[in-house]
Amino acid sequence: MRQNQAMTNPASLPTVRRRTEQTPALEPRYHLVLLDDNDHSYAYVIELLGRVLGYSVEKSFALARVVDTQGRAIIETAAYERVMDHQRQIHAYGADRRIPHCKGSMSALVEAAP
Numbered sequence: 001m002r003q004n005q006a007m008t009n010p011a012s013l014p015t016v017r018r019r020t021e022q023t024p025a026l027e028p029r030y031h032l033v034l035l036d037d038n039d040h041s042y043a044y045v046i047e048l049l050g051r052v053l054g055y056s057v058e059k060s061f062a063l064a065r066v067v068d069t070q071g072r073a074i075i076e077t078a079a080y081e082r083v084m085d086h087q088r089q090i091h092a093y094g095a096d097r098r099i100p101h102c103k104g105s106m107s108a109l110v111e112a113a114p
Contacts, residue, residue: 029113032076032083034090036067040106044096048106049075052089075108083110 034045042064049060053076066073076083087108096102 027079029077030080030083031074031111031113032078032086032090033072033109033111034063034067034075035107035109036071037106039099039102040096041098042068043098045106048090048093052086052093077113080110 042061045064045067046057046060049055049063050057055063063073063075076086087110090108091105093105095104
């Protein structure tokens with residue numbers, strides 16, 4: 001068939017279908033931010049991050065260093081329920097037995113990720 005005939009004969013044109021389905025929206029992400037204080041040791045933070053988030057000693061130490069030097073560190077970015085669950089675990093973790101004046105757990109807050 002010649003190209004000119006395909007253009008003039010509507011039956012020979014391909015059928016075009018439009019997609020009507022919507023691309024699902026991505027679930028919003030949230031940051032879990034660990035806050036610095038003077039009542040918890042590096043060893044405590046390393047242990048906490050390993051138990052709550054499953055982080056290695058190396059990653060936990062690096063995050064502990066960021067918290068210590070910058071006053072805070074984003075320790076996780078995930079769905080809301082996940083970061084809220086980890087925040088509860090951090091707040092329930094308990095005092096640092098290595099520091100006699102420590103009275104409780106570290107603090108963490110949840111922020112919407114940009």
